[in-house]
Amino acid sequence: MSTEHDHGHDFPPMSSVKRWFVTTNHKDIGILYTITALFFLLLGGMLAMLMRVQLWEPGATILSEGAYNQAVSAHGLIMIFWFISPFAFGFANYIVPLQIGADDLAFPRLNAMSYWAYLFSGLLFIVSFFQGGTFSGGWTMYAPLNVPTYMPNIGGTTVVLALIMFVAAVTMGSVNFITTIYRMRAPGLRMRDLPMFSMSILLTVWMMLFAFAALLAALMILGAQHLVGVNYFNVDGGSLLWTHLFWFFGHPEVYIVFFPALGVMAEVFQTFTGRRLVGRKWFVLSMVLVALQSFIVWMHHMFLTGINLEIKTLFMVTTIGISLPFDLMVFSLIYTMIKGRIRYTTPFLFCLGALVLFIIGGITGVFLGAVVLDYEFRGTYWVVAHFHYVMFAGGTALIGGLYYWFPKITGKMYDEFLGKAQFALFFVGFNLLYFPMFSAWETPRRVFVYETGLAFWHKVATVGGFLLGLSVLVMLYNLFKSLAVGEEVGDNPWEYATSAEWAVSSPPPLENFPGIPDYRGGKLSFLDESDLTADGGTATDGGTAETSAATGTGTATGGALATAEQALATEVVESEPEHADHASYWPVVVCFAGFLAFLGLSGVREGGFYPWLAIAGGLLSAVGFVGLAQESFHAPEPGFAEQWPFEGVENMKLGMWTFLGSDIVLFGGFIGSYLFLRVANGWMHWHEAFIPEEHVVMPGLINTYLLLASSFAVVLALVAAERNSSRGVIASLTATWLLGVGFLVNKAIEWEHLFHIHTEAFPEGWALGTNVASSTFYLTTGLHAAHVIVGLIMLMYMIPRAMRGAYLGENQDSLEYFGLYWHFVDIVWLFLFPLFYIL
Amino acid sequence: MARTKLYTAIFVVLMVFSTTQALVEMTGLLEEAYWVAFGLIIALSTIKAVFVAGYYQHLRWEPRAVTYLALGGVFVALALTTAAAYSIL
Ligand code: HEM
Ligand SMILES: [Cu+2]
Numbered sequence: 042m043s044t045e046h047d048h049g050h051d052f053p054p055m056s057s058v059k060r061w062f063v064t065t066n067h068k069d070i071g072i073l074y075t076i077t078a079l080f081f082l083l084l085g086g087m088l089a090m091l092m093r094v095q096l097w098e099p100g101a102t103i104l105s106e107g108a109y110n111q112a113v114s115a116h117g118l119i120m121i122f123w124f125i126s127p128f129a130f131g132f133a134n135y136i137v138p139l140q141i142g143a144d145d146l147a148f149p150r151l152n153a154m155s156y157w158a159y160l161f162s163g164l165l166f167i168v169s170f171f172q173g174g175t176f177s178g179g180w181t182m183y184a185p186l187n188v189p190t191y192m193p194n195i196g197g198t199t200v201v202l203a204l205i206m207f208v209a210a211v212t213m214g215s216v217n218f219i220t221t222i223y224r225m226r227a228p229g230l231r232m233r234d235l236p237m238f239s240m241s242i243l244l245t246v247w248m249m250l251f252a253f254a255a256l257l258a259a260l261m262i263l264g265a266q267h268l269v270g271v272n273y274f275n276v277d278g279g280s281l282l283w284t285h286l287f288w289f290f291g292h293p294e295v296y297i298v299f300f301p302a303l304g305v306m307a308e309v310f311q312t313f314t315g316r317r318l319v320g321r322k323w324f325v326l327s328m329v330l331v332a333l334q335s336f337i338v339w340m341h342h343m344f345l346t347g348i349n350l351e352i353k354t355l356f357m358v359t360t361i362g363i364s365l366p367f368d369l370m371v372f373s374l375i376y377t378m379i380k381g382r383i384r385y386t387t388p389f390l391f392c393l394g395a396l397v398l399f400i401i402g403g404i405t406g407v408f409l410g411a412v413v414l415d416y417e418f419r420g421t422y423w424v425v426a427h428f429h430y431v432m433f434a435g436g437t438a439l440i441g442g443l444y445y446w447f448p449k450i451t452g453k454m455y456d457e458f459l460g461k462a463q464f465a466l467f468f469v470g471f472n473l474l475y476f477p478m479f480s481a482w483e484t485p486r487r488v489f490v491y492e493t494g495l496a497f498w499h500k501v502a503t504v505g506g507f508l509l510g511l512s513v514l515v516m517l518y519n520l521f522k523s524l525a526v527g528e529e530v531g532d533n534p535w536e537y538a539t540s541a542e543w544a545v546s547s548p549p550p551l552e553n554f555p556g557i558p559d560y561r562g563g564k565l566s567f568l569d570e571s572d573l574t575a576d577g578g579t580a581t582d583g584g585t586a587e588t589s590a591a592t593g594t595g596t597a598t599g600g601a602l603a604t605a606e607q608a609l610a611t612e613v614v615e616s617e618p619e620h621a622d623h624a625s626y627w628p629v630v631v632c633f634a635g636f637l638a639f640l641g642l643s644g645v646r647e648g649g650f651y652p653w654l655a656i657a658g659g660l661l662s663a664v665g666f667v668g669l670a671q672e673s674f675h676a677p678e679p680g681f682a683e684q685w686p687f688e689g690v691e692n693m694k695l696g697m698w699t700f701l702g703s704d705i706v707l708f709g710g711f712i713g714s715y716l717f718l719r720v721a722n723g724w725m726h727w728h729e730a731f732i733p734e735e736h737v738v739m740p741g742l743i744n745t746y747l748l749l750a751s752s753f754a755v756v757l758a759l760v761a762a763e764r765n766s767s768r769g770v771i772a773s774l775t776a777t778w779l780l781g782v783g784f785l786v787n788k789a790i791e792w793e794h795l796f797h798i799h800t801e802a803f804p805e806g807w808a809l810g811t812n813v814a815s816s817t818f819y820l821t822t823g824l825h826a827a828h829v830i831v832g833l834i835m836l837m838y839m840i841p842r843a844m845r846g847a848y849l850g851e852n853q854d855s856l857e858y859f860g861l862y863w864h865f866v867d868i869v870w871l872f873l874f875p876l877f878y879i880l
Numbered sequence: 881m882a883r884t885k886l887y888t889a890i891f892v893v894l895m896v897f898s899t900t901q902a903l904v905e906m907t908g909l910l911e912e913a914y915w916v917a918f919g920l921i922i923a924l925s926t927i928k929a930v931f932v933a934g935y936y937q938h939l940r941w942e943p944r945a946v947t948y949l950a951l952g953g954v955f956v957a958l959a960l961t962t963a964a965a966y967s968i969l
Contacts, residue, residue, distance in 0.1 A: 251956045278968065285964040336959060340967065348967035686945035698946055702953040709957020713964060720965045725914075738902050745898045753891040756936050760884050864936045868929045874898070875921045879905045 052551075052623045063624040065149035066551060070156050071135030072450065075443070077160055078128035079517070084167075085119040086510055088112045092489075093506040096499045100490045110177035113487050115170070117180025118200065121298070122207055123163045125432065128439050129301030130214060132446060133242045137218065139542035139549060140236045142227025142558030142565075147220040147692045149676050150625050150669065151213050157632035158210035165203035165639055169196035172643065176200035179487055181291070182263070184274035184283035189267050198267040199643040201260055206639055208257045215246040215253070216699045220692050226683040227541075229560030233325070236540040237311070237318065240325060241304025244332045245297050251336070252293035254703040258710025259286035262820065268642060271809050271816035273714065278721025281346055282714055288339040295432065296335045299399075300328065302435035303370065305442035306392045308540065310374055312445075313389040314381025315537040320373045327366035334363045344415045353412050360410040367403060371396065387460030391441030394468050395434045402430025405479070420486050426478035433471070440467075440516065447520065448534045452547045453527030459519040466512035473505025541565050552621070557681060621676055627669040634662035670838060697858045701865050708869050711824055712876065715817040722813060731814030733795070733803050740791040741878030744784050745870065748829075751780035752867040755860045762853040770856070771843045777863070778836045781829055788826060792819070818877050825873055828866045835859055890931050897924045 053060040061073065091112050095101050104112060134152070138145055146152045169175040173194035178186040185191060189198075222235070222243045235243065263283075265271045274283050307318050318324055340348060340356040374396055383389065405427040408414050418424060448454050478484075481498035484491040491499070533543040544565055545554060556567030641655025678692055687695050719727050754776040761769025795807045795815075803811065809819050839859065842848070848856045901921050904910055910917040934940045939947050 251953065254953075255956075255960060281968065282964075285960070285967070289960050289964075336956060337963075340963070343967075349969070352963070352967045686943055688943065690943060690946060695946075698949055702949050705950065705953030706956050706960075709953070709960060713957065713961035716961055717964050717968070721968055738905055742898065742902045746895065749891065749894045749898065752932065752936055753887070756887045756891075757884075760887070861937050864932050867936075868932050871898075871925050871928045871932070875901055875925055879901060879910070879921060880918055 062629050063626050065145075065153045065625055065628070066623050067134050067138050067145050067149070067152060068450075068549065068551075070152050071131050071133070073131075073156050074127050074134055074159070075131030077156075077163070078124050078131055081119055081123040081163060082128070082513070085116050085124055086513065088116040088119070090506060090510060092116065093503040095489050096491075097503050098496055098499075099493055104489075107174065107177060109489055110487070111170075111175050114177050114179050115166075115175050118176070118204075119163075119166065121180060121294070121432075122204065123159075123166065125298050125436055125439070126211075126301075127159055128436075129242075129245075129298075129442075132238070132305070132439075132442055133218065133245075133301065135450060136446060136542050137239045137242055138221065138225075139545065139553060140239045140540050141222060141225065141230060142541055142554065142560070143221060143225035143679065143682075144553045145621065145676065146217050147225060147676070147678075148217050148696060149621075149623070150628055150674055151217050151696075153625065153628035154632060155210045155213035155217065157629045158206055158213065158635065161632045161636035162203045162206035162210060165199060165206060165636055168640060169199035169203065169643075172196035172199055181287060182283070183287075184280040187263060187283070188275050189270075190275065195644045195647065198264070199640070201264045201267060202639040202643055205257065205260045205264060206635060208253050208260065209635075211249055211253045212257075212700070212703055215250040215703070216696050218242060218246040219250065219699050220696045223687045224682060224684050224690075224692050224695060225679055227558035227560055227565075228681045228683055229562070230683050232685060233322075234560070237307035237321075237324075238301075238304040238540070241300045241307070241328065244328050245300040248293045248297050248300070248332050248335060250699065250703045251706050252290045252297065254706035255286055255710045256290035256294075258707050258714065259283065259290070261707075261824070262286075262711070262714060265820055268645065269809055271820050272813050273718070273816060273820075276718065276722070276813045278718055281343075281348070281721070282717050284343050284346060285339075285717065286710060286714065288342040289336070291342065292339040293332075293335040295428075296331060298432055299435045300332075302395065302438035302442075303328070305445070306374060306395060306438045308538075309388045309392040309438075309441055309445055310377050310381075312535050312538040313384045313386055314377055315384075316377055316381035318373060319376040319380055320369075324370055324373045327369045330366045331363060334359065334366075338363050341410055341415075344412050345419050357410060357412050361407075364403065364407060364410070371400060371403075386444075387455070387457060387464060388441040388445035390461065390464045391444065391467075392438050394464065394471075395438035395441065398430050398434035398437060398471065402427055402432075402434055406431065418482065421482050422478040422484040422486060423482035425486055426475050426482070429475045429478075433475075437467070437471070443516075443520075445535075446542075447523070448530040449542055449547045449549075451524055451527070452529060453523050454530050454534060455523040455527060456519050459515060459522075463512050463515040463519065466508055466515060470505045470508030470510075470512055474502050474509055475505070477501045477505075551623070557679075559681075560683075622674045625669075625672060625674055627665050627672060631662055631665035631669065634658050634660075634665050638662060691854065693854065693858055694861070697861050701861065704865065708824070711821045712872065715821055715876070718813055718817060727814060731812045733798055733800055733807050735795060735798050735800070736807070736818075736878075738878050740787060741874045744787055745874050747780050747784045747787065748867050748870050751777045751784070752864050754780060755856075755863050758848075759853060759856055759860060762848050762850065762856055765849050767843070767846055767849060770848055771840065774836060774840050774843055778833060778840065781833045781836070784829060785826060785833075788822070822873055822877060825866065825869055828869070832859075832863050832866060835862075887935065890935050894928050894931060897928050900924060 053063070055069075061069065064070065064073075091104060092109070095104050095109060095112075134146070166175070173196055175196045176182070176187075176192065177197070178192060187197075187201075192198075222239065226232075226235075262271070262273050266273055266275075273279055307324065311318055338356060338359045340352060341360045344353055344357075378393075405423070409418055409424065409427060444455055444460055477498035481491070481495040481502075484495055484499070530547050532546055534547075535543065541558060542549070554567055556569055559566050559568050635658065638655050638658025641651050641653070641658055644651035645655055690698075722730075754773045758770050758773035758777065761773055797806045799806070805811070807815050809816060836859075839848075839855070901924050904917050904921055909920075933950065939950070
């Protein structure tokens, strides 16, 4: 039997370079994420080494001031965005589907897109170094330093755009994981029984979905300030607005970074103590609580700003509140160790080390959480030490995870001696590097001039930094060497590991399981496919991986038998369309196009070749999207799955709703910014000072009518589809399109008029950059208009299809998903209309 | 068919509410009692949004969890907006 030709496209083996460009398989994508993240670790690490060398003595001049600022900022941004979370999502991609018993993520091509967007956003960042210097305002990008006046080089703009692209990658990933974990669990796997790592990833992506949407709002506004000159972060209240938006994202972000690490720690502790996590239920509950609370503590990063005392006190209380569940988790991990019998393997050592580091980091964080103490510590090396102890404790646990899953992913065992040696180097280096920073805490943060009395501590730290760097090289050597000559491992080299990834061969076959995974018997077993359905046969990975012999506890059929059975099943269903595809070129094309477009935008004000680059990128992405839409790509929904609480909500629908959830927060960020600036500039004063008489209600009201009518037309389209009336569908969709176009035309007339008014108050017209009111008006309604345009483009794809008889009867799903989007855009306008036209 | 009637009725309500919002400004109520008018207008928008989400996006007939998902987004957006604005009052 050919294992390849039943994938529709011929899917190249892992040894082929082509495979890595076209793959959509979650395991491949996981490997790509992991390797890319490690690359960014080295890049960020090199920048850190530069800084440590500069700090060897106070006021050294190895780097110029500007170069040092760039190094600090780029180091922070790269480590936080391009290293640590993607590193965790390498594992998440590889392991989560295996743990929950799915054969892939819900949207494989979206997953590939997410990876490529991540990679290209990182490349965009790297390009920024060569555009007159990269962003140099710190990873928090505080205003007003971040605005073009103070950050005029193109590289600064490029970083903002790179971050926007990165957020796009994150959002695609979040939507995908949420849909997958809710809708594709093996039968019998209840939500509360999710393995700890999958549980931690689920909570992480929930936080990501909302937190990154707020960041996206901040970045889009900042990008607009750079590209089209709106006024936001440079006006009264603007700096404070940035801190709000940034930290509203930023605090959840620290848990987004840490949660996957917690999940790894829980798994590793269970495996190497041979015990279930003590108080597992409470552990999970604490995580849920922390995830919720993480959205209501952000102002503890703003204790030194002008926010009022009541709110500072409130946020001090919520901050203390959020440390309590963490205590519980820490104790649960400690008790698990006490109750179990520990095996000191490399993964365990790293996770234990992570726990120790995290406790130190947590305690020093409590100091910062107290308003009074923070007045002292803010902006010093105390903060630097604190967040490295917590964040990099997460990194430490993830390195443990790398050792833990390395045998599963590669089929080879790493070198235990080298692993332990690395741990020793790492742990000593880590503490030599960061602990002295508590002693030298009076050093101002992000500055390389400090009191000479502190030089000793900084020398120690630099030595520690190099040890830490060396340990990473030892790790890479170990992993490379083991890949070549490591001992082959079976399904489960860890004996007590219980989650489902250990019940399949190492590495697992392309379609993961030798049958349909099933937990209904109380433990994992694999059902024979032919018993249940003819839902496509499975095939092994390009012929490289052999389906292993008996999986796990003898519940599954022997590998050979399973393979034979699959061969039969494949034979039978060969001709059926219900077959998973694995290859698509389009994700990498679309993301490369995005890269070109953003690169072009970054320098569009300069002219030259930049505008052409932007146009080329735009055109190529149009080609890419059409390619995606036209391609036949099939990712079947599982016939049998545990889907609480989203039974009956198809994957696409849940995906759409999840995306809309993040879009709500994006608009929330824009509307919130408008309200904030209006409060800051005097709510009532706003109209008198900033808005011309010519800005009247009527155009807004007309547009409200148009949009409501277009929504109604979509509803009618669905009714017509139900009645199998092709003409009804076509007519309704066309009406929707025309009304949408009418909306845009009306808006264009209105804007054109306002741009060119000549009144006493506004002799130069009321344009984007005129004042804060015009900026908020054009940008917020402009974002909405962009949503309308996207909808119209979708319609231009759908109407011709409707003419060929699509969407009728049973096939109305796409119509419905489009409707969800369109009505959402309508709802947003229902609020923009009064906020920007009446009140 | 009954659904079509329902959808049409909702459409009419949406149009009427929107017109009312504009009238609040035109009749000068906004000038006289700004915050009353403000409350009224936002309440009307909220009701409209609930109608569109509940019926046009048929959240009414979906599992409750979908509604909670959307409300999660709304809650996050409101937390950001209100707390940020309050912090500088
Ligand atoms: C007991 C729990 C924690 C408390 C009470 C706490 C408190 C704080 C406070 C008040 C600050 C602001 C300090 C200042 O800028 O003046 C801060 C900074 C920071 N914390 Fe924590 N923290 C905790 C846990 C964590 C965790 C778990 C992480 C990450 C995994 C983390 C990452 C950070 C980072 C990155 C910063 C610096 C942000 C910057 O660049 O300004 N913290 N922490
Ligand atoms: Cu925080």
